[in-house]
Amino acid sequence: MWTYLIRRAIQSVFVLFIVMSVCFCAMRLMPGNMWTLSIGMTEEQIQYANEQKHLFGLDLPIYQQYFRWVNDLLRGNFGLDYYHTPISSYIWGYFWNSFYLLGTSFLIALLIAIPWGIYNSKRQDGLSDKLGLILSLVGYSIPVFVLGHWLQEIFAFKLFWFPPSSMHAPNKKGDWVDLIYHMVLPVATVTIGLIAYYMKMVRTSMIEVLPSEFLSLARAKGASERRVTYRHALRVAVVPVITIIMLDLPTLISGAAVVENVFNWGGIGSLAVFSAQSRNYPVLLMIILIISAFVVVANFLADLLYTIVDPRVKIHRKSVLRR
Template identity: 50%
Template sequence: MWEFIIRRTLQSIVVLLIVSASCFYLIHEMPGDMWSTIGMTLEQKQLVDARKHALGLDLPFLEQYWAWLKGLRHGALGLDYQMYPISGYIWKYAQNSLILIGTAWLLALMIAFPLAIYNSRRPGGLSDRAAAMLALAGFALPASAAGIWLRQLFAMNLLWLPPSSMHTPGMEGNLPDLLQHMVLPVATLMLGIVAVYLKFIRSSLQEVLPLDYLQTARAKGVPEKRVILVHGLKNAMIPVVTLAAMDLPMLVSGSAIVENVFNWGGLGSLMVYAALSRNHPLLIAVILLVTALVVLFSWIADMIYLLLDPRIRFGRKTG
């Protein structure tokens, strides 16, 4: 087991290096930057050249990348084009995204799991058909349309909730105010998450429940509730863990639309800003952070596999 853990950890580090180098190279070779769209006088151009020199942007690619890696080793993500330390504010945006996405994800699981378990015991019932319609609506409805519709209904028409932002001006740090502002963006994100997990968990359970070892448990008189929750759910969780490991970091980039609709300052909106403003150092930092999340959750998923079923052999043939 330890050999596998060490191997997966080394693979994760290699993946991060390859992705960061590829991203760094592509953006380095990309024509233009945030100054290229501005008409400049000779003096302004000289100032821009001096700033590029201060940032090391006039160095060859390998020298830039090596300097960036050395800074990364000390937790520094470099400076953006406006000479602000990226690590000084990217963590604030990451924290905002974590609050939004983590809340939506946990609430979605709290809804999807019991509903999927209930429906798997009563396939074709009223609840199962209603859940299927909910899942279809969640798949079909774009997050932007759902967010705009919810904001129009509950914020503009009914005036029950604030329409945007993370807090009311002057009430920064007020928890009840933050929770009130979270309702609409969290609900918007939850629509898609509930739809995915509801369908996925139910399908996984439907594949597991007819298996022989569960039929044997039933024949021995084990209550159906225990058969599902103790024996069936454990094996059904394996593909769900894979989905969760890939879904959580993907929500960071997918939440960009929701964050922009509700003016929520998170990584998604920061990525959009960095791309549109051609702030390449900032864009590299955000992409690397999202990639690190993907790799981290993939690694965690593999560790959970070992806990769920130690018989699984990764990358080995069983004889």
């Protein structure tokens, strides 16, 4: 088991290194920068642009830029953005804002989608199952920016139940109750699509597992139907669901970036859009690195979770390692 863990950890680090290197080269080879974008061609402005390029090392060969960047990164130095502000002084605040939004949406979606998917799998073609399939198709088909504007129009501008945007009222920064109040609409926007998607996945996976012989054996041994469903069937059915969820993490994060811009939520997605528009490439590069590290670590933890929820995975890996 430990051999497998070490091997997976090395693979994760290697993947992260490849992503980091490719993104760095892509950023550095991209034409233009924020100075050539916003500055005219007067003599003084050209001189200022050249000074800024020299200050940030953009006039060095790309391999020297890369080694300098990696050296700073290994020491925990994220460097300066093109406005001469330390990136580490603000990027983590944006990251945690996105984490609150995505984490809350993800948790609510799982708490609703898993029981609903299990219920519908055991009552195929029933009213709840038909209604669930229709809602999942509608919920997953509507783009998040359209859904977000609909919720804003109905619950913020017409009913006045919730604020239309921002994270806090102007005089209530740091108030958790006010933060939760402002989270309702963006969380609902993300959650609706996730519930539709996850419910359908759980339902499909459970339908495939329920006729299995090992469940009939468990019933023959006297196990209750509740135990058969949640103790045995769900542990097997959840494995492909975890795989798909982990593979969809980048899509989920990109969708959250759209929601953040709709609701003016100060998350990592809105920061990435602003950095791309202003060509503030050091910030954009660190955002890509943080998201990539998050996805790699999440997939690594999911891979470990397989051995807990499904003993067959552990047995298969032991046999592979012996070979």
